[in-house]
Amino acid sequence: MFPGRETFMGIEGKGIFYIMAIFTILFFVTLISLYFYRWKRLSNEDELKIPLDSNQLFQTILEILLGLRIFKNHITSGIMHFLMFWGFLVLLLGTAILSIHEHILHFIQGRLYLIFSFALEIAGLMLLMGVVVAIFRRYVERLSRLERKNEDLILPLWILLVVITGFLVEAARISQTYPQWEKWSFVGWTIAQQLNPQTSSKVYPFLWWTHAILSLGLLVFIPFSKFFHIIGAPISIYLQRVFKDTERNVQDLVFSDACMRCGRCVDICPSTQAGEHYSPRDFVQAVRRSQWEENWPNREVRILSNSGQKEALLRLWHCTTCGACLEVCPVYGPTFRLVLKQREQAVEEGTLVPELMAQTLERLYKYDNPWMSSKREKLGWLDEQNKLKLIPQGKREFELLYFVGCTTSVDARARGIATSFTKIMEMSGVNYGLLGDKEPCCGDIAKRVGEIGLFMEKKDSCQEVFERYEINKIVTSSPHCYYTFKTEYKDGILLETWHYSTFLYELLRKAVLQFKNNLNLKVTYHDPCYLGRHSRIFDEPRKIITSIPGINLVEMPHNREHSLCCGGGGGRMWQGNELNGRERMSEIRAKEAVATGAEVLITACPLCLIMMEDAIKSLGHDKKIKVMDLNELVLEALA
Amino acid sequence: MGDVLILAELKGSGLEKPTFELITLAKQLAKELNGKALGIVLGKDPTEPAQELRRFGLDLVFKVQDPALESFIPEIWINALEQVLKELKPQVFLMAHSPMARDLLPRLAVRLNSISTMDCVELKVDPKDNRLLRKKPIYGGNAMAVLKCNTNPEIVSLRKNSYPMAQENGQLSELKDLSLNILKTTLTQVLETKKREVVELDKAEVIISGGRGVAEREDFAQLEQLASLFEKKGIKALVGCSRPIVDKGWMSSDRQVGLTGTMVAPSLYIAIGISGAIQHLVGMVRSKKIIAINTDTGCNMFKVADYGLSEDYKEILPLLIKKLEEML
Numbered sequence: 001m002f003p004g005r006e007t008f009m010g011i012e013g014k015g016i017f018y019i020m021a022i023f024t025i026l027f028f029v030t031l032i033s034l035y036f037y038r039w040k041r042l043s044n045e046d047e048l049k050i051p052l053d054s055n056q057l058f059q060t061i062l063e064i065l066l067g068l069r070i071f072k073n074h075i076t077s078g079i080m081h082f083l084m085f086w087g088f089l090v091l092l093l094g095t096a097i098l099s100i101h102e103h104i105l106h107f108i109q110g111r112l113y114l115i116f117s118f119a120l121e122i123a124g125l126m127l128l129m130g131v132v133v134a135i136f137r138r139y140v141e142r143l144s145r146l147e148r149k150n151e152d153l154i155l156p157l158w159i160l161l162v163v164i165t166g167f168l169v170e171a172a173r174i175s176q177t178y179p180q181w182e183k184w185s186f187v188g189w190t191i192a193q194q195l196n197p198q199t200s201s202k203v204y205p206f207l208w209w210t211h212a213i214l215s216l217g218l219l220v221f222i223p224f225s226k227f228f229h230i231i232g233a234p235i236s237i238y239l240q241r242v243f244k245d246t247e248r249n250v251q252d253l254v255f256s257d258a259c260m261r262c263g264r265c266v267d268i269c270p271s272t273q274a275g276e277h278y279s280p281r282d283f284v285q286a287v288r289r290s291q292w293e294e295n296w297p298n299r300e301v302r303i304l305s306n307s308g309q310k311e312a313l314l315r316l317w318h319c320t321t322c323g324a325c326l327e328v329c330p331v332y333g334p335t336f337r338l339v340l341k342q343r344e345q346a347v348e349e350g351t352l353v354p355e356l357m358a359q360t361l362e363r364l365y366k367y368d369n370p371w372m373s374s375k376r377e378k379l380g381w382l383d384e385q386n387k388l389k390l391i392p393q394g395k396r397e398f399e400l401l402y403f404v405g406c407t408t409s410v411d412a413r414a415r416g417i418a419t420s421f422t423k424i425m426e427m428s429g430v431n432y433g434l435l436g437d438k439e440p441c442c443g444d445i446a447k448r449v450g451e452i453g454l455f456m457e458k459k460d461s462c463q464e465v466f467e468r469y470e471i472n473k474i475v476t477s478s479p480h481c482y483y484t485f486k487t488e489y490k491d492g493i494l495l496e497t498w499h500y501s502t503f504l505y506e507l508l509r510k511a512v513l514q515f516k517n518n519l520n521l522k523v524t525y526h527d528p529c530y531l532g533r534h535s536r537i538f539d540e541p542r543k544i545i546t547s548i549p550g551i552n553l554v555e556m557p558h559n560r561e562h563s564l565c566c567g568g569g570g571g572r573m574w575q576g577n578e579l580n581g582r583e584r585m586s587e588i589r590a591k592e593a594v595a596t597g598a599e600v601l602i603t604a605c606p607l608c609l610i611m612m613e614d615a616i617k618s619l620g621h622d623k624k625i626k627v628m629d630l631n632e633l634v635l636e637a638l639a
Numbered sequence: 640m641g642d643v644l645i646l647a648e649l650k651g652s653g654l655e656k657p658t659f660e661l662i663t664l665a666k667q668l669a670k671e672l673n674g675k676a677l678g679i680v681l682g683k684d685p686t687e688p689a690q691e692l693r694r695f696g697l698d699l700v701f702k703v704q705d706p707a708l709e710s711f712i713p714e715i716w717i718n719a720l721e722q723v724l725k726e727l728k729p730q731v732f733l734m735a736h737s738p739m740a741r742d743l744l745p746r747l748a749v750r751l752n753s754i755s756t757m758d759c760v761e762l763k764v765d766p767k768d769n770r771l772l773r774k775k776p777i778y779g780g781n782a783m784a785v786l787k788c789n790t791n792p793e794i795v796s797l798r799k800n801s802y803p804m805a806q807e808n809g810q811l812s813e814l815k816d817l818s819l820n821i822l823k824t825t826l827t828q829v830l831e832t833k834k835r836e837v838v839e840l841d842k843a844e845v846i847i848s849g850g851r852g853v854a855e856r857e858d859f860a861q862l863e864q865l866a867s868l869f870e871k872k873g874i875k876a877l878v879g880c881s882r883p884i885v886d887k888g889w890m891s892s893d894r895q896v897g898l899t900g901t902m903v904a905p906s907l908y909i910a911i912g913i914s915g916a917i918q919h920l921v922g923m924v925r926s927k928k929i930i931a932i933n934t935d936t937g938c939n940m941f942k943v944a945d946y947g948l949s950e951d952y953k954e955i956l957p958l959l960i961k962k963l964e965e966m967l
Contacts (some may be wrong), residue, residue, distance in 0.1 A: 257892060356898065356899065360898075371917060371921050372921065372924075407917070410917070411917040411920075411939075412917070412939035412942045413916075413917070413939055414941070575899070577882070577892065579894075610917060613916075618883045618886070
């Protein structure tokens with residue numbers, strides 16, 4: 001006798017099972033289509049033109065099969081997901097193959113049967129272990145990022161039951177006849193030895209039906225729970241990969257549906273970590289819920305999680321748009337973009353905008369900067385030498401424009417960036433021009449707080465100025481201006497945009513900059529969010545720093561793409577104390593900098609400079625560590 | 640011939656300051672209109688303010704006394720003033736531009752089928768037809784509009800600091816009691832009045848602010864002492880602070896100067912131990928004179944200050960207090 005088995009051994013009502021299975025699958029497909037239908041319905045036509053990029057598709061598939069992103073910084077979770085993913089996938093495929101074997105081509109026998117049995121056995125064990133790890137982490141280890149809602153308990157227990165009944169069915173089947181080859185189904189074989197053949201044959205049909213119904217039930221759960229990520233996550237990852245920085249509704253829709261509340265964003269969000277009443281996960285869930293309730297079919301779909309409390313939607317002013325959440329999100333979800341959308345709506349309706357923010361926007365509108373009630377303040381930092389660089393009307397005698405930016409022009413401390421950078425340019429023989437009080441705001445703040453109309457106006461006035469003075473090459477002080485020009489000005493005249501850090505690096509590379517002074521300093525570098533995470537400029541500033549003689553660069557625990565926000569982005573610089581939590585974001589970062597033992601904290605952004613200096617003084621550490629802009633350090637090494 | 644009636648708002652048992660400007664204007668207009676300048680006070684017991692109002696040379700002062708007028712319930716006041724205006728028939732009815740005026744005047748205008756103009760800065764009489772020329776800023780203060788309306792009474796509120804204050808003229812105006820049918824049943828009822836302690840930093844002429852450089856909580860007593868010396872001279876002075884002090888819980892947030900606190904522009908701002916983060920500077924840089932006391936002369940505050948003292952406040956403040964005490 002060949003190794004093999006009868007698929008429906010001793011089970012009556014095969015027909016009923018198939019009818020049930022077909023209905024379940026139809027139900028499942030219908031509900032999944034409903035998701036697709038909603039995505040289509042809530043997006044415009046252009047957005048749905050999704051390019052087919054074979055390279056990105058391959059990357060996406062690779063990422064899903066290996067769960068790479070999930071392993072990142074969370075190895076246990078990575079293993080848990082890997083076990084569950086492959087266990088589930090192999091069992092699902094196994095079952096599908098079995099029905100082919102039963103009805104189309106009888107091929108699983110002999111050695112193939114042994115391999116098949118063994119593989120499913122392993123898969124069952126993997127799933128079992130995965131679920132146990134998952135339950136352990138959520139309910140025993142009680143990781144703070146994990147919530148404990150109804151679905152969080154019901155779903156893993158359900159899978160656990162499916163796996164256990166699966167093994168029991170197998171054992172009951174084996175114990176009735178004991179074919180020697182079933183040793184390959186080692187789990188079932190082991191359990192079978194504990195069973196009495198008579199009892200086995202009696203309970204076998206009962207176990208079989210329980211297992212069948214539980215398994216089909218799991219399929220029904222998917223569209224109604226966080227398990228939808230099985231479908232949503234791959235799509236979200238692919239969309240994020242092909243669309244990158246563009247803002248498409250469909251991306252955000254898919255992402256919020258794909259979120260399974262893993263809470264990695266909660267763990268790294270600087271606002272949440274500072275004890276503020278904001279959590280990216282809750283925000284995403286609230287957005288998801290309101291999207292379901294406010295659009296067809298006008299009801300919440302995740303029936304087992306009372307997640308997505310709507311109050312979370314009101315907490316839209318905490319986010320600094322630092323982008324740390326995107327860095328860790330397994331489905332590449334830019335939560336800050338959902339926040340921005342809510343802000344746009346709030347500004348449109350004029351209801352939830354804090355008074356202080358409204359005043360700042362008004363100043364921006366009237367005086368072209370968010371600080372001072374006068375445009376002329378932007379001239380305040382110019383010395384006699386710099387004044388010669390002001391661009392006269394209609395003349396173009398410069399190579400590039402130095403776009404100083406609002407905060408750098410008006411803040412007494414941040415002006416240090418401008419004075420040192422212009423000195424470096426003078427020394428390097430760079431032919432630059434300045435706009436002085438004719439320099440408009442790039443519109444970054446307006447954009448990040450959702451005042452799109454004002455942003456468009458600022459953008460127009462910038463583009464008009466650039467056109468009038470025939471400007472096509474720009475270097476900025478602020479990573480915020482830099483990012484805005486780079487990503488939001490794509491439709492205008494093509495600008496060659498530099499941040500001063502990359503510009504300095506270029507000068508260094510061409511050996512125009514030559515450091516003479518040995519500074520003999522221990523320093524640490526704070527990655528500004530819009531320079532690092534958003535613009536991926538991590539190396540240039542570090543290379544500049546380390547090429548200065550006598551500099552010892554030490555890293556803070558949070559560095560590069562995991563840098564901690566200073567708390568000044570996304571309009572937070574102009575927000576009131578009422579948003580603050582236990583601690584200030586800037587002070588958390590400042591403590592990290594002090595702990596490195598560095599004598600100087602280097603930044604490359606006016607907002608970071610102000611925030612960090614303020615935090616260090618507030619903490620009374622100003623004797624221990626000094627805050628310097630990268631330009632100031634470079635100038636010290638030159639002069 | 641047209642009379643000019645002003646409503647005097649009360650502050651405790653006295654009169655609100657802008658009332659004295661109203662008196663000046665009322666007398667001026669009455670003269671041009673060939674009418675009488677009239678004043679009226681309403682309240683639970685407005686005897687004292689009425690007596691005060693009599694001393695400024697108005698032709699006639701009216702007093703309406705009723706317990707229901709104790710607090711400002713718009714329904715009652717509108718009803719009362721409607722009766723007053725119907726009875727006295729003045730050509731012009733004036734109030735200072737206050738929250739009360741904003742509440743009352745437009746509603747009164749509707750009831751009397753007239754027109755109100757709010758927040759005027761100048762009122763003149765057009766000699767051609769003896770109607771008021773009402774001047775007020777429009778478009779956020781970028782332009783001035785002069786308006787003329789042809790209905791009586793001419794209802795106007797006046798922005799403060801537009802006219803000089805009236806002076807006592809040594810005579811007492813005639814006082815008349817006016818009895819009205821005060822509304823007894825109203826939609827609104829006052830159950831309890833609670834006072835809120837608010838520090839109005841933006842009203843102070845002198846602000847003495849302490850920052851992170853002030854080492855001990857107790858040292859703020861010296862700042863308070865300094866402020867009280869100004870108060871003795873009749874100059875409104877308050878102690879303010881920068882953000883870290885509020886963070887430490889040494890002061891309440893209504894004392895905080897800056898973007899996230901109060902935006903101020905006093906005649907004198909003394910910054911003690913404040914290095915001047917931009918959020919703070921934005922809130923006080925419009926002060927007329929800024930004195931910085933800080934050991935770090937490189938700080939931002941020194942860049943905006945008119946005078947800088949590079950000294951420890953612990954040494955400077957006692958000297959300053961002593962000197963001021965001698966001068967007083």
